[in-house]
Amino acid sequence: xxxxxxxxxxxxxxxxxxxxxxxxxxxxxxxxxxxxxxxxxxxxxxxxxxxxxxxxxxxxxxxxxxxxxxxxxxxxxxxxxxxxxxxxxxxxxxxxxxxxxxxxxxxxxxxxxxxxxxxxxxxxxxxxxxxxxxxxxxxxxxxxxxxxxxxxxxxxxxxxxxxxxxxxxxxxxxxxxxxxxxxxxxxxxxxxxxxxxxxxxxxxxxxxxxxxxxxxxxxxxxxxxxxxxxxxx
Amino acid sequence: xxxxxxxxxxxxxxxxxxxxxxxxxxxxxxxxxxxxxxxxxxxxxxxxxxxxxxxxxxxxxxxxxxxxxxxxxxxxxxxxxxxxxxxxxxxxxxxxxxxxxxxxxxxxxxxxxxxxxxxxxxxxxxxxxxxxxxxxxxxxxxxxxxxxxxxxxxxxxxxxxxxxxxxxxxxxxxxxxxxxxxxxxxxxxxxxxxxxxxxxxxxxxxxxxxxxxxxxxxxxxxxxxxxxxxxxxxxxxxxxxxxxxxxxxxxxxxxxxxxxxxxxxxxxxxxxxxxxxxxxxxxxxxxxxxxxxxxxxxxxxxxxxxxxxxxxxxxxxxxxxxxxxxxxxxxxxxxxxxxxxxxxxxxxxxxxxxxxxxxxxxxxxxxxxxxxxxxxxxxxxxxxxxxxxxxxxxxxxxxxxxxxxxxxxxxxxxxxxxxxxxxxxxxxxxxxxxxxxxxxxxxxxxxxxxxxxxxxxxxxxxxxxxxxxxxxxxxxxxxxxxxxxxxxxxxxxxxxxxxxxxxxxxxxxxxxxxxxxxxxxxxxxxxxxxxxxxxxxxxxxxxxxxxxxxxxxxxxxxxxxxxxxxxxxxxxxxxxxxxxxxxxxxxxxxxxxxxxxxxxxxxxxxxxxxxxxxxxxxxxxxxxxxx
Numbered sequence: 001x002x003x004x005x006x007x008x009x010x011x012x013x014x015x016x017x018x019x020x021x022x023x024x025x026x027x028x029x030x031x032x033x034x035x036x037x038x039x040x041x042x043x044x045x046x047x048x049x050x051x052x053x054x055x056x057x058x059x060x061x062x063x064x065x066x067x068x069x070x071x072x073x074x075x076x077x078x079x080x081x082x083x084x085x086x087x088x089x090x091x092x093x094x095x096x097x098x099x100x101x102x103x104x105x106x107x108x109x110x111x112x113x114x115x116x117x118x119x120x121x122x123x124x125x126x127x128x129x130x131x132x133x134x135x136x137x138x139x140x141x142x143x144x145x146x147x148x149x150x151x152x153x154x155x156x157x158x159x160x161x162x163x164x165x166x167x168x169x170x171x172x173x174x175x176x177x178x179x180x181x182x183x184x185x186x187x188x189x190x191x192x193x194x195x196x197x198x199x200x201x202x203x204x205x206x207x208x209x210x211x212x213x214x215x216x217x218x219x220x221x222x223x224x225x226x227x228x229x230x231x232x233x
Numbered sequence: 234x235x236x237x238x239x240x241x242x243x244x245x246x247x248x249x250x251x252x253x254x255x256x257x258x259x260x261x262x263x264x265x266x267x268x269x270x271x272x273x274x275x276x277x278x279x280x281x282x283x284x285x286x287x288x289x290x291x292x293x294x295x296x297x298x299x300x301x302x303x304x305x306x307x308x309x310x311x312x313x314x315x316x317x318x319x320x321x322x323x324x325x326x327x328x329x330x331x332x333x334x335x336x337x338x339x340x341x342x343x344x345x346x347x348x349x350x351x352x353x354x355x356x357x358x359x360x361x362x363x364x365x366x367x368x369x370x371x372x373x374x375x376x377x378x379x380x381x382x383x384x385x386x387x388x389x390x391x392x393x394x395x396x397x398x399x400x401x402x403x404x405x406x407x408x409x410x411x412x413x414x415x416x417x418x419x420x421x422x423x424x425x426x427x428x429x430x431x432x433x434x435x436x437x438x439x440x441x442x443x444x445x446x447x448x449x450x451x452x453x454x455x456x457x458x459x460x461x462x463x464x465x466x467x468x469x470x471x472x473x474x475x476x477x478x479x480x481x482x483x484x485x486x487x488x489x490x491x492x493x494x495x496x497x498x499x500x501x502x503x504x505x506x507x508x509x510x511x512x513x514x515x516x517x518x519x520x521x522x523x524x525x526x527x528x529x530x531x532x533x534x535x536x537x538x539x540x541x542x543x544x545x546x547x548x549x550x551x552x553x554x555x556x557x558x559x560x561x562x563x564x565x566x567x568x569x570x571x572x573x574x575x576x577x578x579x580x581x582x583x584x585x586x587x588x589x590x591x592x593x594x595x596x597x598x599x600x601x602x603x604x605x606x607x608x609x610x611x612x613x614x615x616x617x618x619x620x621x622x623x624x625x626x627x628x629x630x631x632x633x634x635x636x637x638x639x640x641x642x643x644x645x646x647x648x649x650x651x652x653x654x655x656x657x658x659x660x661x662x663x664x665x666x667x668x669x670x671x672x673x674x675x676x677x678x679x680x681x682x683x684x685x686x687x688x689x690x691x692x693x694x695x696x697x698x699x700x701x702x703x704x705x706x707x708x709x710x711x712x713x714x715x716x717x718x719x720x721x722x723x724x725x726x727x728x729x730x731x732x733x734x735x736x737x738x739x740x741x742x743x744x745x746x747x748x749x750x751x752x753x754x755x756x757x758x759x760x761x762x763x764x765x766x767x768x769x770x771x772x773x774x775x776x777x778x779x780x781x782x783x784x785x786x787x788x789x790x791x792x793x794x795x796x797x798x799x800x801x802x803x804x805x806x807x808x809x810x811x812x813x814x815x816x817x818x819x820x821x822x823x824x825x826x827x828x829x830x831x832x833x834x835x836x837x838x839x840x841x842x843x844x845x846x847x848x849x850x851x852x853x854x855x856x857x858x859x860x
Contacts, residue, residue, distance in 0.1 A: 036405065093349070093402055097259065097307045100349050100402045108403040110350055112310040155352030159405060162351065 001088045003081040003151070007042060009074045014067040015058070023058075027051065027070060036106055038156040044080030045159060047104070051075075079104060081151045081161055088173060091145045094129045096122045101147065101163070109161035111149060117166045139175045146173045258300060259307035266311040266320075277320070280305075284323045287331045295336060302339035306346040314353050321354075325361045329388045330368045337387065341395045349402040358399065359410050362392050363417050366434040367427050376426065389434065397442045407446035414438070414447070415454045421462050425520045432458075432524055436531045440538070449547045455528065456551040459565040462521040466563060521564055522756040529571050529762045536575045545572050545580045549587055557591075557604055566608065566750050567763055570616070574766035577618040585609060585619075585627050592657065593634045603656040603745045606631070610660035611751035614667035617768050621671045624664065625678050631661050632685045639693045646696050648739035655739040658690060658697035659746065662709040667768065669712050670776045687719050700735040702746055708775075715777035 019026035034046040051074045058068040081087050081103075089103035099116065101109040120131040120141070133139035141147055149163040149170045165171060265276035283301045286294055305312075305324075312321065324347070329337050348358035365388060368376060375381040399406045414435060419428045432455060438444065439451040535541045552569055556562045573581040588609035592602050609631075613624045638654045648655060672678040691698050698706050698721070713719040740746030754763050 095307075096256065097310065098346070098350070102402075102404055106404045108349065108405070112350075114310070158352030158355050158403070158409070160352035160355070160403070 001148075002085040003079055003087050004047075005044075005078055005080070007044075007076045007078055009042070009076050011072050011074055012059075012069045013072060014061060014069050017066055017068070020068075023070065024053070027053070027072065031074065036159075038154075038159060042076060042078055042080075044078035045107075046076050047079050048077040049074050079107070081107075081154050083151055083153060085151045086148055086170070087151055087161070087163075088146060088148045091141060091143050091147060094131065094141070094143050096129075099131070099141065099147075099165075101149070101161075103161060107159045107161060109149070109163050111163045111165055115152070115162075115164035115166055117168070120165065120171075133171070136175070136179075138178075139171060141172050147171060148173050148176060255303070255307070258304040262301070262304040263308040263311045266308055266313075266317060269316045270313070277317075281320055281323050284320075284327065287327075290332075290336075295333065298332075299335050299339045302336070302343050306339075306343040309343070309346040309350045312347070312350075321357070325357050327361075328369050329365045329391065330372050330384065334387055337391055341391055345395055345398050345402070348399045348406070355399075355403060355406060356409055356413070359396075359406065359413050360417070362396055362399075363410070363413050365392050366417075366431050367419070368430070370427075373424070373426055376430075385430070389437070392434075393437055393441055396438070400443045400446070407443050410443075411447050411450045415450065418454060418458060421458070421465050421517060421520070425516070425523060428520060429523055429527065432527055436527065439544075440531070440534060448544075452544065452547045453551045453555075455524075456548065456555055456565065456568065459521065459524060459528070459568065460555050460559050460562060462517055462524070463562050463565045464559060465517045466515065466521070518756065522758045525564065525567065525756060526758045526762070528568050529759070532568070532572050532575060541572065541576050542579050545576070545583065548572060549583065553587070553591070557601060557608070561744075561748055562750065564754060564756055564759070567754050567756075567759060570612070570751060571762055571766070573612075573616060574618050574763075577616075577620075581616065581618055582623065585612060585623070588612065589627055589630050592631070592653075599653045600745065602653050604748065606653075606656050606660045607745060607748040608750050610663045611749045613664045615751040615768050617766050621668060621675055621678055624668050625672055625681050628661060628664055629681070629685060631657055632687065632690065635661070635690045636686050639690055639695065642695065645694060646700060646735065648700050648735050651695055652739045652745075654695065655697055655700045656745060659701040659705060661687070661690075662701060662705050663749075666705065666708045666712060666775075667770075667773055669716055669718070670774050673716050673718075673776060682718060691719070692721075700739050702736045703733050712776045715775070 013027050013030045015023055015026045015030075028051070031049050031051060034049070036045060036047070038045050051072055053070065053072045055071060058070045061067040061069060087103055087109075089101035089107075089109055091099055092102050093100035097113050099111045101111070103109050116131065119133050119135060121134055123130055123132055125132075125142075128142055130140050130142040132141075147165070147170070149165050150167055152162045152164050154161050169176065261276075262280065265280055268274070269277045280301060283297055286298060290298065314321070324340075324343065327340055329340065332340070344358045344361060347354040368385070368388075372381070376385060396406075396410065400410075417431075418435075419431055435451045435455055439448040532541065532544070535544045548569060552566070556565050556569070559565070569584055573584050588605045591597060591605040592609060594602070597605075609627070613619060613627060635654060635657050638651075638657070642651065642654070669682075672682050698710075710719075710721060736746045737744070740748075753767070753769065754760060
């Protein structure tokens with residue numbers, strides 16, 4: 001999934017004098033206030049932080065309230081979806097006119113019917129609304145499916161993404177990954193092995209969805225995968 | 234799937250008497266929306282016209298409205314903030330209360346689609362839902378009928394389920410909802426039914442599906458509003474009978490009564506008339522009363538659901554920031570009291586500890602600490618649900634703190650400089666006025682009490698006995714003497730003064746020396762919640778009133794003659810308190826069989842029957858002398 005990155009930030013937190021005896025608590029509180037909000041300086045939404053205070057010295061800010069500035073180094077996990085990035089999320093509602101998705105458990109996204117490529121047909125199957133691909137019967141999107149889609153825009157205040165399923169390499173992740181395997185000219189036994197690897201990777205996606213830190217590995221894998229996909233198409 | 238639009242008054246002329254499928258309708262509405270920027274707004278205007286029908290809709294109009302709303306939910310992506318302003322404002326201006334269930338469902342579906350379609354409409358959608366917490370003004374009377382209640386249920390259950398649906402689709406929505414709910418909260422001057430229904434909704438959010446995200450803030454906002462209402466009621470209004478003496482009567486109602494008890498001059502009667510007269514016709518007090526009852530009921534439901542402890546944590550935090558800081562809050566604190574009464578082992582204990590922690594923590598401002606210890610003293614005295622041993626433990630903590638203070642500080646009486654210390658001493662004495670007898674009856678508490686270094690503190694050169702309220706000091710000394718807990722060689726002549734120059738001085742202009750927050754609650758509807766858990770001074774058997782039961786009976790009988798209803802309650806309460814007391818005794822005796830005295834073994838042998846059937850008149854004395 002694109003749009004996630006880890007940044008090293010050098011920060012100065014100004015601590016109110018009343019918090020002087022609980023500095024580390026005050027710093028964590030200050031950093032926590034950044035969470036789940038879009039921050040223009042970081043150009044993204046802070047999802048997690050890991051803070052390190054290298055020096056015990058702080059600079060006192062002269063004034064009526066002698067705030068003191070504590071320098072710190074923080075690793076920030078940032079989510080900054082930009083137009084034309086591919087991101088992933090879970091379908092929470094599906095109607096003929098729109099698909100509603102939740103990304104990483106906190107950001108809502110919508111794909112309107114103009115952004116759903118003509119390949120997908122809206123159907124009611126066993127009382128459940130689904131989008132089924134006309135050319136690949138197995139390619140199904142329903143409530144609960146993890147899908148990969150293209151970012152069109154982001155409302156920074158509400159963290160609302162509007163997305164698109166127009167590009168061919170978007171849709172149900174499960175199906176896309178399967179298709180990738182089938183396309184690769186490999187023997188059945190290696191495919192089996194791959195499948196195992198694939199399911200492990202899927203789990204990794206799931207943890208990403210929960211908003212957990214490390215995901216550099218899967219990021220790489222996906223990058224290469226995407227290249228493959230684009231070579232194909 | 235087709236919907237027939239057989240109407241000639243209706244919006245879309247070109248659609249008349251034709252069957253359309255849902256998707257065709259959606260297409261049509263989209264077309265209408267898209268042609269607005271191009272200058273063709275006929276269909277669009279018709280659409281808005283449909284949305285404005287609300288009075289007495291004919292079935293076909295209802296059908297048209299439902300169809301239009303459904304079609305709009307399908308066409309949400311074509312709605313533009315700028316070009317379709319009037320459409321949006323008519324949608325968000327619709328009130329669910331005016332329509333039947335079909336229209337409500339369609340409208341809420343549209344609201345849900347709007348909220349989830351783009352960040353722009355989220356706030357407006359939430360705002361629209363929150364504004365539907367209350368019915369339009371014109372429907373207030375309708376609400377009193379059974380049909381109105383049914384409508385209320387229809388509207389509110391839908392509103393809340395839609396809020397949850399929005400939270401499912403837009404996970405960050407609850408964080409936007411909270412400020413909207415708080416901002417839209419009616420002020421203290423709003424009519425009672427409206428504010429009631431709004432608070433009902435807030436509590437529903439607190440107990441509902443998204444409570445983890447919004448619940449805390451709902452409780453905090455509610456407490457804030459209770460305090461707002463509380464401060465609107467002036468102390469003078471609380472007491473209307475005698476303006477010149479007002480405050481003291483209210484504050485020291487229970488302080489005066491020991492004298493009444495002895496002199497049999499009808500103290501009970503006085504209190505009865507006080508609680509009945511006061512606050513009658515005070516609209517704000519009635520609102521507060523009703524809201525408090527709502528809150529109590531909510532606390533009960535939390536208790537039933539097993540989450541009172543978690544709710545209580547929020548209440549404690551909010552108490553510390555609002556009630557404790559409010560200048561002499563009068564009623565709002567009873568929310569805490571009732572929560573404690575529901576779960577004495579957890580909440581009751583927690584509350585006392587929080588207050589004690591607050592008092593002993595030197596980083597808080599002195600006035601807040603004094604206020605905290607006033608709450609603590611009043612709470613420990615009035616909470617019927619608190620065990621004597623727990624009260625003794627907290628008392629011990631206060632005594633230890635006072636002792637430390639005495640060790641560090643020297644010098645003479647100085648009410649201003651040592652105000653926190655004096656308030657601590659007064660709290661100790663006040664609690665002992667209420668609890669000394671019950672503690673003295675339990676051997677291990679008795680020894681615990683006798684070991685407390687009260688003497689060191691009270692006879693310290695800072696002379697708390699001279700500074701604290703004379704009425705409390707007097708009552709304390711009298712009981713302490715009877716219990717042989719503490720005697721003074723110096724004679725204090727107070728001549729029944731309620732307060733003195735020095736006590737006024739340590740209380741400061743805030744008069745925290747005279748602050749007894751859990752004095753009897755004068756709100757009528759709250760009374761039935763508080764009364765069973767409350768210790769009235771009239772129930773207290775002091776250490777000196779030995780065998781005075783017969784004389785106690787007399788004023789009560791006098792009173793009964795004039796107020797038959799009221800006294801029944803009071804008497805029953807007093808009796809139940811006594812039996813509770815005996816139970817406690819018995820428990821402690823069985824724990825300490827070695828020290829059973831003849832009197833106590835009598836209790837023990839006769840067992841339960843004794844507790845229930847023994848008439849108060851010949852109830853054996855439990856004074857320390859007989860131990």
